[in-house]
Amino acid sequence: MTALATATIEGDTLALAGVLDFDSVLDVAEQGQHWLQESAPAQCNLDLSAISYSSSAGIALLLGWLRVAKKQQKTLHILRIPDDMVALARVGGLEDLLSGA
Amino acid sequence: MTSQQATAGDNLIEIRNLKFQRGERWIFDGVDINIARGKITAIMGPSGTGKTTLLRLIGGQLRAESGSIHLDGNNIPKLSRDELFQVRRKMGMLFQSGALFTDLSVYENVAFPLRVHTQLPESMIRDLVLMKLHAVGLRGARELMPSELSGGMARRAALARAIVLDPQLIMYDEPFVGQDPISMGMVVQLIRLLNDSLGLTSVIVSHDVHETASIADYIYVIADGKVIGQGSPEQVLNTDEPRVRQFIRGLPDGPVPFQYPALDYRQDLQLEPL
Ligand SMILES: Nc1ncnc2c1ncn2[C@@H]1O[C@H](COP(=O)(O)OP(=O)(O)O)[C@@H](O)[C@H]1O
Numbered sequence: 096m097t098a099l100a101t102a103t104i105e106g107d108t109l110a111l112a113g114v115l116d117f118d119s120v121l122d123v124a125e126q127g128q129h130w131l132q133e134s135a136p137a138q139c140n141l142d143l144s145a146i147s148y149s150s151s152a153g154i155a156l157l158l159g160w161l162r163v164a165k166k167q168q169k170t171l172h173i174l175r176i177p178d179d180m181v182a183l184a185r186v187g188g189l190e191d192l193l194s195g196a
Numbered sequence: 197m198t199s200q201q202a203t204a205g206d207n208l209i210e211i212r213n214l215k216f217q218r219g220e221r222w223i224f225d226g227v228d229i230n231i232a233r234g235k236i237t238a239i240m241g242p243s244g245t246g247k248t249t250l251l252r253l254i255g256g257q258l259r260a261e262s263g264s265i266h267l268d269g270n271n272i273p274k275l276s277r278d279e280l281f282q283v284r285r286k287m288g289m290l291f292q293s294g295a296l297f298t299d300l301s302v303y304e305n306v307a308f309p310l311r312v313h314t315q316l317p318e319s320m321i322r323d324l325v326l327m328k329l330h331a332v333g334l335r336g337a338r339e340l341m342p343s344e345l346s347g348g349m350a351r352r353a354a355l356a357r358a359i360v361l362d363p364q365l366i367m368y369d370e371p372f373v374g375q376d377p378i379s380m381g382m383v384v385q386l387i388r389l390l391n392d393s394l395g396l397t398s399v400i401v402s403h404d405v406h407e408t409a410s411i412a413d414y415i416y417v418i419a420d421g422k423v424i425g426q427g428s429p430e431q432v433l434n435t436d437e438p439r440v441r442q443f444i445r446g447l448p449d450g451p452v453p454f455q456y457p458a459l460d461y462r463q464d465l466q467l468e469p470l
């Protein structure tokens with residue numbers, strides 16, 4: 096029953112794919128953090144277009160990465176966030192934070 | 197978008213010819229109920245008709261004598277303990293009593309299911325707890341103990357805990373009981389907001405006709421072991437069925453702002469602008 100999340104890094108963009116449930120976020124959390132700390136440029140992107148489902152844990156994943164980016168004085172732009180994720184973020188009062196603002 | 201939505205029909209739950217007995221009395225004597233996916237379905241009826249019992253049958257805490265309760269293809273009364281444990285993770289239940297752990301803060305109450313069911317690090321647990329508490333207006337009340345909360349706040353904290361694992365189904369037992377008019381309006385708003393924004397399926401069990409009619413998409417009225425009426429709130433409120441008509445009385449309510457005073461949200465999330 097374990098659903099998989101994958102992260103693919105290409106240049107200045109990390110692309111997430113698959114399902115972000117309460118288990119699978121841990122498949123990619125460290126990879127993204129490491130990228131943001133080590134090799135990501137000051138302006139970098141997170142592409143969410145290939146996410147088929149995200150739980151609230153997916154929102155927490157993004158918040159964690161935004162914190163890492165901020166600490167590194169980098170700007171992580173969130174691109175192509177699925178509508179369902181926006182709705183989920185909105186319930187938690189976070190739609191501005193994740194809309195790439 | 198979820199796999200469940202891709203594979204199943206319009207009903208998340210289908211109850212057929214349900215029979216359940218307490219002593220000599222048939223609490224349910226052949227009940228058929230559909231719970232439509234993504235909708236708010238209300239089960240109403242006088243006290244003692246078996247509304248709480250029905251939620252326990254759906255949750256698998258009680259087993260029906262006969263009939264079926266299919267949830268996404270799983271027949272609840274026939275599941276093994278392990279299967280039931282899996283299915284229950286998809287259900288959030290807000291019972292009338294026994295809400296919060298009295299020796300834990302609001303924060304720890306909401307964090308509890310995450311600590312039990314996930315391996316998430318503390319930073320993610322904190323984000324999730326703050327998000328859910330924000331949704332119910334209690335982000336600023338997280339250090340309070342349950343004894344310091346009003347009845348309405350306690351109910352909202354329990355709601356945050358019930359949704360923290362993103363259930364597919366949420367069941368509310370008498371959500372309007374013991375609420376003052378202001379918190380009543382908040383609960384009504386919240387049930388609707390959560391249902392629509394989280395793609396939830398909601399079941400409300402209540403004897404409060406007007407609050408329930410104001411948010412339900414579909415209502416079943418049960419009495420004497422049977423479904424005695426069903427339809428949209430409008431249809432049920434305007435029915436000629438004499439027993440159904442007994443429920444109807446008035447109590448208007450309006451929307452109200454409800455955030456407990458809190459720190460700036462970005463600062464709280466350690467994401468304030470550089
Ligand atoms: N544990 C129990 N043992 C025996 N009878 C019970 C038990 N729980 C509830 N009942 C009886 O079952 C009936 C339905 O109860 P309940 O589901 O709590 O009704 P409702 O929620 O509609 O008020 C009531 O007559 C109640 O007294």
Ligand SMILES: [Mg+2]
Nearest residue numbers: 247248249370
């Ligand atoms: Mg009851």
